[in-house]
Amino acid sequence: YLQSQKIAELLLDLQVSTIISSTEDVSVDTSVAISRVQEAADCLGADCVPRYVELKRSKDLDATDILQQLNEQEGSEGQLLRPGFLNRFDDESLSALWDQSGKAWETLLNEVSDESDPEKVAVVVSHPAVHIALMGHCLKLTKEWMGSFHLDAGSISVVDFPDGAAGRGVIRCINYTAHLGRWAIPITRPTADDEEF
Numbered sequence: 001y002l003q004s005q006k007i008a009e010l011l012l013d014l015q016v017s018t019i020i021s022s023t024e025d026v027s028v029d030t031s032v033a034i035s036r037v038q039e040a041a042d043c044l045g046a047d048c049v050p051r052y053v054e055l056k057r058s059k060d061l062d063a064t065d066i067l068q069q070l071n072e073q074e075g076s077e078g079q080l081l082r083p084g085f086l087n088r089f090d091d092e093s094l095s096a097l098w099d100q101s102g103k104a105w106e107t108l109l110n111e112v113s114d115e116s117d118p119e120k121v122a123v124v125v126s127h128p129a130v131h132i133a134l135m136g137h138c139l140k141l142t143k144e145w146m147g148s149f150h151l152d153a154g155s156i157s158v159v160d161f162p163d164g165a166a167g168r169g170v171i172r173c174i175n176y177t178a179h180l181g182r183w184a185i186p187i188t189r190p191t192a193d194d195e196e197f
Contacts, residue, residue, distance in 0.1 A: 001029070001033075003030075003153065003154035003180060004029060004030040004033035004034070005033055005037075006154065006179050006180050006181070007030065007033075007034060007154065007156065007179065008033045008034045008036070008037035008038070009037065009179065010156065010179040011034055011037070011038070011123065012037055012038070012041060014121050015038075015041075015051060015121060016034065016035075016038050016051075016053055016121045016122070016123050017053065017054065017117065017120050017121055017122065018053070018054045018055075018056060018111060018120070018121075018122045018123070019031040019034055019035055019053055019054070019055050019056070019122070019123045019124075019125065020056045020057070020058055020061065020107075020108065020111065020122060020123070020124050020125070021055070021056070021057055021058070021061065021124070021125035021126065022057070022058065022059070022061035022062045022063065022125065022126040022127065022130065023057045023058070023059055023061075023062055024062055024063070024064055024126075024127070027061070027125045027126050027127070028057065030125045031055055031123070031125045032055070034053075034123060034125070035053040035055055038051050038053045039051050039052065039053060056111075058104060058107060060100055060101070060103045060104035060107060061104050061124065061125075061126040061130055062100075062126075062130075063097065063126065063127040063129050063130050066089075066093050066096050066097050066100070066129075067127065067129065084147055084150070085129075086129060086132060086146045086147040086149075087147035094143050094146065095143060097129060097130070097133050097143075097146075098133055098136070098143035098146070100130075100133075101130055101133030101134050101136075101137060102133075102137055104130070104134065105134055105137040105138070108122065108124060108134070109165045110165075112161060112165045113164065113165035113166065118164070128151035128152065128153060128155070131151055131157060132146050132149045132150075132151055133146055134159075135149060135157065135159070135171060135174070136149070138159055138168075138169040138171060139169075139171065140168075149174070150175065151174070151175050152175060152177055152184070154177065154180050154184075155175045155176055155177045156173065156176045156177075156179070157171065157173055157174045157175060157176065158171070158172040158173040158176075159171055159172070160172050
């Protein structure tokens, strides 16, 4: 809950028009928290214009089934957000995540392609594994590159479309966590091969 509020506060200065989340409870709760802060922006001093935020849910942003397969293989849910955790996916699970996120990427491109609102701000809320795959699609990489990226829960990444959604997406920021303050994940963490003390 705290991370959701911190994300909502950080986004307060942006006029978010759409929030698309996975159907998973934590993502829905985060999207609702962002929406509430956005719609209360005039009361919070951000501006004097009431805002309306459209909330959408997409099953293509869900990761539960795919991540459960990894949990069963690994036997530990705590390992899921460690650096390089996507490298431990078997090829079938990695392909499933990649293909599903490819559908989500196309949906998101359609969402931001509204030419009547070139400054449209859309927020996507989902598990970090899905966001990694979305960034891979943005950069036109292959699924094999996903293990090269790391995102922490509650982090923010920014993709901009300076030439519109038909142009290339530009990743402006990856894994920003300063808004979480003391609740941020430490900058350095042990790698999968390091011994825990």
